[in-house]
Amino acid sequence: MxxxxxxxxxxxxxxxxxxxxxxxxxxxxxxxxxxxxxxxSYKPGLGEFMSGIQVHHAKLWFAGTNNNWKLADFEINEIEESLEAAQKYCADRPEVKSIQMISPAMDSVKNAVGQQNALLFKSSYILLTNTCNNCHRATQHEFNVITIPSAPPFTNQSFQSAR
Incomplete structure (x- = not known):
């Protein structure tokens, strides 16, 4: 028991x-x-991020040349977010290691937008565009040449300041 x-x-x-x-x-x-x-699950590739950056790069040009500094500042932030996302989600790509080379040019554009200085903006934007192309060359993507846009990427957006 x-x-x-x-x-x-x-x-x-x-x-x-x-x-x-x-x-x-x-x-x-x-x-x-x-x-x-x-x-x-779907993970965007580096090309998707770069295509988004290209759109924001073009919109930045038209915002800045129209003295729409709020929109220009917004587009700079969009580019920075896309660059950060590319570094996070595409860290396995060797090209991503070169993204930091764009920081000084981005800082220059930010400074011009902050000062609302159209002349400084244009020269800084040219520096940014050239830096994009330098990065493309450094990563064997020299076939992808970025230029200053000649026409707005969207016909349904005004780049004039909404004063």
């Missing part, structure tokens, strides 16, 4: 240990499933 409580205790302990193992297996299965979903 004295053995029955001991056997019951051992069975309860065994059941508790097994349920912990079952829970661990369930959690690991869930982790594996979530990892597979992450692995199969």
């Amino acid at each position: 004295k053995r029955i409580p001991g056997v019951v205790g051992i069975l309860l302990l065994f059941t508790a240990c097994n349920s912990g193992t079952d829970r661990q297996e369930q959690l690991q299965t869930r982790i594996d499933s979530l990892q597979q979903q992450l692995d199969n």
Whole structure:
């Protein structure tokens, strides 16, 4: 009779240990499933980021040349966000290591926009454009030549200041 409580205790302990193992297996299965979903989720490539930057680069030109400094500042921030995202999501690409070379040119454009200086903006923008092309050459993408835009990228946006 004295053995029955001991056997019951051992069975309860065994059941508790097994349920912990079952829970661990369930959690690991869930982790594996979530990892597979992450692995199969869409991640933009470097080209998508660069295409977005190209659009913001063009919009920046028209904002700055129309003295729409708020829009120009907005476009600078959009370019910076895209560069940061490219570095985060495309870190495995060797080209991404060269992105930092654009920082001084971006700082120059930011300074011109902050001063609302049209002449300084134009020269800084040319520096930015040339730096983009230098980066492309440094990363064997010399075939991708960026220029100062000649026409707005969108016909449904005014680049004039909304004073």
